Amino acid sequence: MVRPPSRAGAEPFDQDPRRWWILALVSLGLLFGMSAWFTASAVAPELRVRWALTSDEVGWLTTVVQLGFVTGTATAALLNLADIVPSRFYFPACAVLAALANAALIVVPGYGLALVGRFFTGFFLAGVYPPGMKMIATWFRSARGLAIGTVVGALTVGKATPYLLKAIGGPGIAPVVGGASLAGATAGFLVLAAYRDGPYPFGRRPFSWGLVTRILRHRETMLATGGYLGHMWELYAMWTWVPAFLLASAAGRGPSAGVVEAVAFGAIAAGGVGCVWGGVAADRIGRHRVVKGAMTASGVCSLGVGLLFHAPFWVLAVATWVWGFFVVADSAQFSALVTEVAPTDGVGTALTLQTSMGFLLTMVTIQGIPHLVDAFGWPWAFPLLALGPAAGIASIRRLQHPRGSRHIQG
Numbered sequence: 260m261v262r263p264p265s266r267a268g269a270e271p272f273d274q275d276p277r278r279w280w281i282l283a284l285v286s287l288g289l290l291f292g293m294s295a296w297f298t299a300s301a302v303a304p305e306l307r308v309r310w311a312l313t314s315d316e317v318g319w320l321t322t323v324v325q326l327g328f329v330t331g332t333a334t335a336a337l338l339n340l341a342d343i344v345p346s347r348f349y350f351p352a353c354a355v356l357a358a359l360a361n362a363a364l365i366v367v368p369g370y371g372l373a374l375v376g377r378f379f380t381g382f383f384l385a386g387v388y389p390p391g392m393k394m395i396a397t398w399f400r401s402a403r404g405l406a407i408g409t410v411v412g413a414l415t416v417g418k419a420t421p422y423l424l425k426a427i428g429g430p431g432i433a434p435v436v437g438g439a440s441l442a443g444a445t446a447g448f449l450v451l452a453a454y455r456d457g458p459y460p461f462g463r464r465p466f467s468w469g470l471v472t473r474i475l476r477h478r479e480t481m482l483a484t485g486g487y488l489g490h491m492w493e494l495y496a497m498w499t500w501v502p503a504f505l506l507a508s509a510a511g512r513g514p515s516a517g518v519v520e521a522v523a524f525g526a527i528a529a530g531g532v533g534c535v536w537g538g539v540a541a542d543r544i545g546r547h548r549v550v551k552g553a554m555t556a557s558g559v560c561s562l563g564v565g566l567l568f569h570a571p572f573w574v575l576a577v578a579t580w581v582w583g584f585f586v587v588a589d590s591a592q593f594s595a596l597v598t599e600v601a602p603t604d605g606v607g608t609a610l611t612l613q614t615s616m617g618f619l620l621t622m623v624t625i626q627g628i629p630h631l632v633d634a635f636g637w638p639w640a641f642p643l644l645a646l647g648p649a650a651g652i653a654s655i656r657r658l659q660h661p662r663g664s665r666h667i668q669g
Contacts, residue, residue, distance in 0.1 A: 275458055278398040282406055284453055285395045286413035291446035292354040292387045293417035294439040295361035295380050296324060297527075299373070300499060301421035301520075302364075302432045310370045314629045321499045322625045323374050324381035325618045331385025332615030336471055340386070341607025346394045347454045351447035353386025358443030364436045387446075388414065389610040392591075396598045396606070398457030404546060404595050408538020411591035412531035417442075419527035422502065426520035474609045479600035482658035484613045486550055487593035489651020491617035493561060493644040496624035497586050500640070501526050501579055504568075507637050514572050526579040533588030538595075546592040547659040551652050553589035557582060558648035565638035596658070 299306065299320035307317055335341055340349065360383060363376035391414070392407055399406035420442070421435050428434040474480055502523035509519050533553070541549040560582035567575045594610060601609035624644060631640045 275398065278406075278457065281398050281454065281457065282395060282409060284449065285391055286410050288350065288354070288446040288450045288454075289387065289391045289410050289414040290417035290420070291442035291449075292350075292357070292391075293384065293414040294420040294442045295357055296384065296418045297321065297498070298361055298421045298436045298439045299324075299364060299377055300502070301425050302435050303503075305430060305432050306370075306373070310373075312370065314633070315626070316370065318499070318626055318629050319374060320377055321495075322622050323377045324384075325495065325622050325625065327378035327381025327383075328385050328388075329381075329615050329619045329622075330378075331382035332389065332611045332618065335385055335389070336608050336611045336615060339470055339605075339608050341390050341393060341611050342470075342605060346390045346456065347451065349386055350390045350394065350454070351451035353383045353390075354447035354450070355444050357383035357387065358440040358447070361436060361443065362440040365433050385611070385614075389607065389614050392594045392610055393598070393607045394454065394456070396595075397460050400459055402542055403598065404541035404549075404592060405535070405538040407591040407595045407598075408534045408536075408541070411587070411594070412534030412538075415534060415587055415590075416528045416531040418498065419524045419531075422520050422524035422527065426517050426524060429517070470605050470608050471612060474601065474605055474612055477600075477602065477609075479658060480597055480609050480613075482654050483593055483596040483600060484616060485654030486554075486596075486651040486658065487590075487613055487617050488620055489647040489649070489654060490550075490554060490589060490593065491621050492624055492647025492650070493557060494586055494590070495618075495621035496628050496644055497561070497582065497641070498527055499625050500628045501583070504637055504640070505575065505579065508568050508575055509572055512572060522576045522579070525576070526583040529580045529583035530587035530590075533584035533586075534591050536584075537588035538591055541592050541595065546596055547655050550589040550592050550655050553585050554648035554651050556585040557588075558645040560585065561641045561644040561648075565641050568638045 303312075303317045303320060306312060306320065310316075357380050360376050360379035364373055367373045367376055391410055395406045395410050396403060421439055424435045424438045425431075428438075502520075505523055505526070506516075506519050514522075537549050537553060560578070564575075564578050564582055567578050593613070597609050597613055598606055624647075627643070628640050631643065
């Protein structure tokens with residue numbers, strides 16, 4: 260059975276006062292847990308020197324995390340893990356295992372083993388990100404956009420954290436990677452000790468091989484996922500390569516490496532504020548309006564940011580922060596849409612499948628950007644990313660105006 264999506268004022272407000280404590284707990288868990296994602300990217304200059312890496316090989320240090328995440332989410336979806344294993348055990352186990360896989364980057368002797376460690380980092384993070392969204396949805400109905408926006412904002416800041424660690428601690432692999440791994444393990448123990456499902460749990464079901472097929476045939480879920488795919492075409496390529504873009508622009512112009520790392524942190528972390536804004540706005544004016552507006556703004560940024568490559572560095576910094584704000588402001592709302600339109604007994608699998616497909620797509624643009632840079636230079640590297648928001652807007656328009664008389668609100 261598919262329940263109609265909620266909107267502000269359409270049902271009683273959330274009442275349990277513990278929901279704000281749980282929101283803080285899950286947000287902190289995701290911030291700490293996801294900090295392992297970009298550790299290799301943050302220390303890429305050091306790894307490039309250590310192993311004499313090419314630009315393609317540096318790109319694979321992030322792409323293989325995406326591949327591991329896709330494999331992990333696909334495995335979880337096929338086995339229905341997010342709808343069978345209680346989140347309070349599933350999340351902590353995966354957070355600790357991801358932290359251990361990430362820590363391997365400190366001790367591995369070569370590039371090949373580093374890729375293996377990065378793959379398993381992504382594989383186990385598949386048990387942190389989608390379950391975290393489902394967990395918070397059990398505590399919020401009337402303010403679900405705000406709640407999921409907040410946790411996605413927290414994990415966005417978490418992904419930016421390696422750049423902050425590097426800006427504070429300076430060059431070096433161990434402080435960045437070790438700090439992120441310690442944070443991930445802490446996230447697992449916090450959630451294990453303190454999290455419980457809320458008053459709005461989703462249906463539990465026995466294992467079914469057919470659940471994934473049923474989700475794939477569910478029109479509303481696939482349209483929401485289509486919007487998410489357009490969003491993901493742009494997002495991770497921006498997050499992965501904007502730090503290198505900033506570094507290339509700053510070369511020989513004065514800003515220190517620490518300043519560039521701090522600006523790179525801000526370009527990603529600005530999305531944390533964007534996610535909270537998106538959640539508040541979505542609960543007030545509707546999710547479809549927020550995602551269309553955010554994708555329009557981020558698409559315009561991807562088209563124009565390269566033109567500022569030679570502008571004063573502070574101008575470029577502001578532009579990347581604006582892009583960072585909008586590029587992920589809509590992310591949580593695609594997940595919120597899925598929690599509202601997917602079959603109630605398959606929400607966890609639907610979220611896992613959505614993220615799996617999205618992260619698979621990111622591999623194309625993450626690996627594609629260096630080739631565009633080599634062919635045309637940094638000023639023309641990012642316009643291709645605008646195709647994603649354009650396609651995402653088209654999918655959300657179809658969700659907003661479905662066949663027949665039913666109308667998706669919020």
